[in-house]
Amino acid sequence: TQLLEQSPQFLSIQEGENLTVYCNSSSVFSSLQWYRQEPGEGPVLLVTVVTGGEVKKLKRLTFQFGDARKDSSLHITAAQTGDTGLYLCAGVTGTASKLTFGTGTRLQVTL
Amino acid sequence: NAGVTQTPKFRVLKTGQSMTLLCAQDMNHEYMYWYRQDPGMGLRLIHYSVGEGTTAKGEVPDGYNVSRLKKQNFLLGLESAAPSQTSVYFCASSKTSGRANYEQYFGPGTRLTVT
Numbered sequence: 001t002q003l004l005e006q007s008p009q010f011l012s013i014q015e016g017e018n019l020t021v022y023c024n025s026s027s028v029f030s031s032l033q034w035y036r037q038e039p040g041e042g043p044v045l046l047v048t049v050v051t052g053g054e055v056k057k058l059k060r061l062t063f064q065f066g067d068a069r070k071d072s073s074l075h076i077t078a079a080q081t082g083d084t085g086l087y088l089c090a091g092v093t094g095t096a097s098k099l100t101f102g103t104g105t106r107l108q109v110t111l
Numbered sequence: 112n113a114g115v116t117q118t119p120k121f122r123v124l125k126t127g128q129s130m131t132l133l134c135a136q137d138m139n140h141e142y143m144y145w146y147r148q149d150p151g152m153g154l155r156l157i158h159y160s161v162g163e164g165t166t167a168k169g170e171v172p173d174g175y176n177v178s179r180l181k182k183q184n185f186l187l188g189l190e191s192a193a194p195s196q197t198s199v200y201f202c203a204s205s206k207t208s209g210r211a212n213y214e215q216y217f218g219p220g221t222r223l224t225v226t
Binding site (some may be wrong): 003004006009023032040041042044048088090097098099100101102103104 | 142152219
C-alpha cells in the first residue's frame, strides 16, 4: 500500500501569517494533486503538478512537486479566514487515474 | 448540471443489515470511484469503474460490492453491515485520460453509522 504522510496534521494560525504543508511518500507518482475540503462537502481540486521540480502558483498558494516526484508542498502566503479547511494531497497512479490520498492537514485561520 | 449526487445523505444501520448507496453523475464521465473517509486516514479507495459494466477492487474492498449497470450510475452495496464500516462515503467521477491526470469530481458524501 502506498502511503502519503502529511504534516502537520493540524494548524491553527492568525490571518496574515504564512504556512507550509508537506506531503511525503516513499513511492513515485506520475503526478500529484492537492484538494481542499469544506465541512459536509466533498474535496475540490486546487491544482495538479506533473513534472518533478514543478512549481505552480494559484494566487496566494504555491505548490511544489519534488524532483523525485515523491513529495510535495503547499505554501500559503498571508492566510485568510477563507483558507480554513482540510487540505489533502493525492498521488496519481495507474491508468484509471486512481488516487492515493494523504492523511490530511486541517487548517484553521482566525482573525 | 448537478455534477455528482449521492443518495442518501445520512443513514443509520444495525449490525447485519444491508443497504445500497447510489451515486449519479451527469458529466458523461467514464471513470467512477467509491471512497471512505475516516479521521486521520484521508480517503481510501474502495472500488472503482473504468466504464459501464466494469468494476475493480481498490485499497479496501472487503465487505463491499459495486455495480455499474449504467454509465451515469455507480452503486455501492453493504451486504451485512459492521460497526467498522461506520464512515463517510464519497463517490467521485473523472474523464478518461491518456496521461491519467484528470480531476476527480466528488459528491457531497453519505454519512453512515452502524450500531
